[in-house]
Amino acid sequence: MRFSLRPLLVRCALAIAMPLAACAAFTFATAATSGVAHAQQMPPGAKQPSEFPRVKLTAGMFVIDAAVAANDPDREQGLMYRTQLAPNEGMLFVFNENAVHCFWMKNTLIPLSIAFMRADGTVTDIDEMDAETTNNHCPRNNGVYALEMSKGWFTSKGIKPGMKIQGLPPQQ
Incomplete structure (x- = not known):
């Protein structure tokens, strides 16, 4: 019997990638509508x-x-x-x-x-x-x-x- 990991790996990769893509799309849309582009969060302790x-x-x-x-x-x-x-x-x-x-x-x-x-x-x-x-x-x-x-x-x-x-x- 031959067992291939490829289909399982593809399914796992898609299972991980789809939520990440949705999160990235949401983050980009939120940044675009809030007027924030390419801004980094100030780290804790940084001065404003x-x-x-x-x-x-x-x-x-x-x-x-x-x-x-x-x-x-x-x-x-x-x-x-x-x-x-x-x-x-x-x-x-x-x-x-x-x-x-x-x-x-x-x-x-x-x-x-x-x-x-x-x-x-x-x-x-x-x-x-x-x-x-x-x-x-x-x-x-x-x-x-x-x-x-x-x-x-x-x-x-x-x-x-x-x-x-x-x-x-x-x-x-």
């Missing part, structure tokens, strides 16, 4: 965007509304899980030491530009970062601040290395 302290910065004639990440947990979270930024909104990272501070985009859902700065606010490096990548983005120069904005923001405003960002809070 409104919970970060904020500062007004200026870059030339442009005013920036920046959330401030000045401690390890805030810097680690950064703009992770955010699905959008307002036109002149960003995040300012404040470090305790003058060093090369590298960034990556894991769990960051929106593409960003980053400007690295010295203690006096002088921009030393600007880099473009794609969403949800783990490539390192490191400045060529030491610094104590980094400012993340929507991708292309610095270029569109004519902000280049050598220019200064004003209104930076003191290092902690």
Whole structure:
């Protein structure tokens, strides 16, 4: 007698796949009707965007509304899980030491530009970062601040290395 597992495996696979497909369709339909697309849940313990302290910065004639990440947990979270930024909104990272501070985009859902700065606010490096990548983005120069904005923001405003960002809070 010959016994084949193939029909049984096909039936089991269909029994598992059908409910999963229905669940996926329901989830997609619910997300589409609720206006949520490609959003990740904030993990337990993560700060909501409104919970970060904020500062007004200026870059030339442009005013920036920046959330401030000045401690390890805030810097680690950064703009992770955010699905959008307002036109002149960003995040300012404040470090305790003058060093090369590298960034990556894991769990960051929106593409960003980053400007690295010295203690006096002088921009030393600007880099473009794609969403949800783990490539390192490191400045060529030491610094104590980094400012993340929507991708292309610095270029569109004519902000280049050598220019200064004003209104930076003191290092902690």
